[in-house]
Amino acid sequence: MMAEEYKLNKLNELKSMGINPYPYSYKVTNHSEEIKLNFDKLEDTDVTAAGRIIGLRHMGKLYFFDLLDGEGKIQVMAAPNFSSESSLKILENLDTGDFAGVEGKVTKSKRGEISIAAKEITVLSKSLLSLPEKFHGLTDIELRYRKRYLDLISNTEVRKFFVTRSKILKYMRDFFDSRGYVEFETPILQPTYGGANASPFKTYFNALNQDMFLRIADELYLKRLIVGGFEKVYEVSKDFRNEDIDSTHNPEFTQIEAYEMFKDYEDYMKMTEELLSGMVKYLFGSYKIKYQGKELDFTPPFKRLYWVEVLNEKTGVDVSKLTDKEAKEVAERENLDIPMKNSYHVADALFDKYIKPELFNPVFVLDFPAYMSPLTKDKRGNNKLSERFELYLAGKEDANCYSELTDPIEQRKKFEEQDKERKKGDPEAPPIDEDFLEAIEYGMPPTAGIGIAIDRLAMILTDNISIKEVITFPAVKTEKQNGV
Numbered sequence: 001m002m003a004e005e006y007k008l009n010k011l012n013e014l015k016s017m018g019i020n021p022y023p024y025s026y027k028v029t030n031h032s033e034e035i036k037l038n039f040d041k042l043e044d045t046d047v048t049a050a051g052r053i054i055g056l057r058h059m060g061k062l063y064f065f066d067l068l069d070g071e072g073k074i075q076v077m078a079a080p081n082f083s084s085e086s087s088l089k090i091l092e093n094l095d096t097g098d099f100a101g102v103e104g105k106v107t108k109s110k111r112g113e114i115s116i117a118a119k120e121i122t123v124l125s126k127s128l129l130s131l132p133e134k135f136h137g138l139t140d141i142e143l144r145y146r147k148r149y150l151d152l153i154s155n156t157e158v159r160k161f162f163v164t165r166s167k168i169l170k171y172m173r174d175f176f177d178s179r180g181y182v183e184f185e186t187p188i189l190q191p192t193y194g195g196a197n198a199s200p201f202k203t204y205f206n207a208l209n210q211d212m213f214l215r216i217a218d219e220l221y222l223k224r225l226i227v228g229g230f231e232k233v234y235e236v237s238k239d240f241r242n243e244d245i246d247s248t249h250n251p252e253f254t255q256i257e258a259y260e261m262f263k264d265y266e267d268y269m270k271m272t273e274e275l276l277s278g279m280v281k282y283l284f285g286s287y288k289i290k291y292q293g294k295e296l297d298f299t300p301p302f303k304r305l306y307w308v309e310v311l312n313e314k315t316g317v318d319v320s321k322l323t324d325k326e327a328k329e330v331a332e333r334e335n336l337d338i339p340m341k342n343s344y345h346v347a348d349a350l351f352d353k354y355i356k357p358e359l360f361n362p363v364f365v366l367d368f369p370a371y372m373s374p375l376t377k378d379k380r381g382n383n384k385l386s387e388r389f390e391l392y393l394a395g396k397e398d399a400n401c402y403s404e405l406t407d408p409i410e411q412r413k414k415f416e417e418q419d420k421e422r423k424k425g426d427p428e429a430p431p432i433d434e435d436f437l438e439a440i441e442y443g444m445p446p447t448a449g450i451g452i453a454i455d456r457l458a459m460i461l462t463d464n465i466s467i468k469e470v471i472t473f474p475a476v477k478t479e480k481q482n483g484v
Contacts, residue, residue, distance in 0.1 A: 233260075
């Protein structure tokens with residue numbers, strides 16, 4: 001896109017006045033919200049503020065504009081009786097979208113609006129393109145995501161979503177840090193992908209002369225740290241899954257994974273309740289919030305729902321004993337539109353059809369079929385089930401936890417079963433990770449682990465229906481440039 005001619009003319013006019021339209025710095029003493037909140041103390045006091053000009057307008061010799069900074073906006077007034085001549089000349093060459101610094105007294109307009117009566121105006125950045133739709137806001141959703149910087153300017157309410165997301169991550173880090181967990185960073189490029197059922201992104205590592213994969217989960221490397229002797233570990237990570245994009249899936253996403261020695265999934269259910277209920281109370285002052293017009297209640301304890309038992313009641317199918325042959329028959333009977341009709345995918349589809357739509361308030365869905373949980377210990381007393389829970393919020397899966405499988409012989413068997421499915425054509429089944437198996441052969445203690453989806457949690461806590469609203473730059477198709 002080319003710079004607009006009238007803006008270039010104004011840029012050149014500023015330069016002809018000896019003004020650098022792109023200076024190095026500017027000293028700010030006060031921000032918009034601070035000035036408004038402390039008006040009684042700051043009235044008639046000189047301040048300097050800076051931000052983007054929005055809503056520039058003038059009436060005769062009197063200029064008005066709003067200055068948008070990181071906290072909000074404040075009105076600025078300029079006129080011959082209190083503004084310097086040079087500042088008024090500068091204003092003639094400024095537009096909505098430009099950055100400016102303002103020095104002046106805090107006052108109120110005739111209409112009673114808290115304002116800055118500008119003595120001096122400094123150009124901080126001359127914009128060369130006009131803001132969209134005369135600053136009435138971006139409405140094209142795809143454009144909003146592709147050009148998030150314009151979205152943040154035009155739809156200032158969106159900024160609050162990302163502030164809330166930041167607070168969520170800080171609360172989580174503080175929560176785990178206060179309990180003695182150590183935060184780590186594990187490899188994003190991995191020779192073998194694993195830790196979840198998902199299709200990976202593949203790349204090539206020139207220096208090592210081998211294929212590599214972007215990680216689909218942190219799990220297997222964090223467990224290596226447990227083997228190495230760290231008792232409590234966690235990671236806030238970017239993970240990558242080469243899958244469809246929809247309201248709850250983005251190929252690049254953020255999650256937090258945590259693991260602790262000597263704990264099981266019952267311990268982690270209690271911890272998860274404490275983490276999420278405490279976070280909601282901290283952020284909103286109550287356990288109860290609104291999501292899409294309905295009350296979402298985080299008051300602990302959370303409800304528990306037993307996966308296989310409830311599905312059996314609704315369908316008459318005991319998915320814990322479902323064979324691949326039976327799964328195909330069930331898929332046909334239930335008209336399940338899924339590419340792979342094995343027991344894993346059919347059981348998952350039945351859950352999505354019959355149970356998931358009924359979930360809203362926080363609920364732990366417990367004790368999955370063992371064949372769906374290759375990294376999980378069998379349920380004590382029933383080896384057809386696994387000690388695993390998923391936490392659902394507003395009908396969306398937001399956490400996944402196991403009593404981790406630590407028997408290396410059993411783990412190899414389960415990896416081999418997954419590898420068979422992969423060779424049959426299941427694109428989500430991961431290969432065998434021999435290095436991880438060797439690690440746990442040295443001995444891995446009883447451990448519980450959890451992964452929490454940050455994007456979905458932020459979506460729910462900001463009352464949005466798509467994770468794209470809380471991902472700064474979500475995946476979108478590249479815009480064609482000059483027909484290419």
